[in-house]
Amino acid sequence: MNIFFNDVGRLRSGWRLLIFALPFYFLTIVLAIAVRLLYQLVTAWGITIPHREFVFELIFRAGLLVLGLGLGYICARTLEDLPWRSLGLTLHKGWLKDLAIGFGLGFAALAVAVAIASKGLNFSFSKDGLGSVAVSMIGSAALLFVAALAEEAMF
Numbered sequence: 360m361n362i363f364f365n366d367v368g369r370l371r372s373g374w375r376l377l378i379f380a381l382p383f384y385f386l387t388i389v390l391a392i393a394v395r396l397l398y399q400l401v402t403a404w405g406i407t408i409p410h411r412e413f414v415f416e417l418i419f420r421a422g423l424l425v426l427g428l429g430l431g432y433i434c435a436r437t438l439e440d441l442p443w444r445s446l447g448l449t450l451h452k453g454w455l456k457d458l459a460i461g462f463g464l465g466f467a468a469l470a471v472a473v474a475i476a477s478k479g480l481n482f483s484f485s486k487d488g489l490g491s492v493a494v495s496m497i498g499s500a501a502l503l504f505v506a507a508l509a510e511e512a513m514f
Contacts, residue, residue, distance in 0.1 A: 370438060379434045383426060383513070390422045413498055420505045427512025446512070465507065 365371055370378075398415045401408060408414055428446060435441040443449065485491050 375434065375438050378438065379430055383430050386426050386430075387423065390419065390426065394419045394422065410498065413502065417502055417505060420502065420509050423509035424505060424512055427509055431512055448508075448512070465503075 363371060363374060394415055397418075398411070401411070428448065431446050432443060435443075435445050439445070485495075
């Protein structure tokens, strides 16, 4: 029995996973260090960026998305001989419907989790007004969208 190749001569799944996971893990550490270093430089130089923590979190999550898609494509192409569309991020007939269903299911899951975890907690709107709440919600939605795409690209 060959531990590297299966009966049809293809690299076994565990090795293919390792070929993706090790570089991804290493590059994620490099990305995290780079984003933190950039954050520290921006802070030290006194550069004013509105919602700085949010911006750098978005940069990190977008970097994870690029890493996941990039390494995923390289592995799909070289190890599996699969095209870009095998990663699942292509515009096809019904993509908007699929996106809406995914958003709905994700929102429902989060709502249930918050409902379960919030026993004894009180929720209230910010005293800064509805505009502040709307900006926060839009920013959170953008960050969660990029983070969810990055998670999907990783897996």
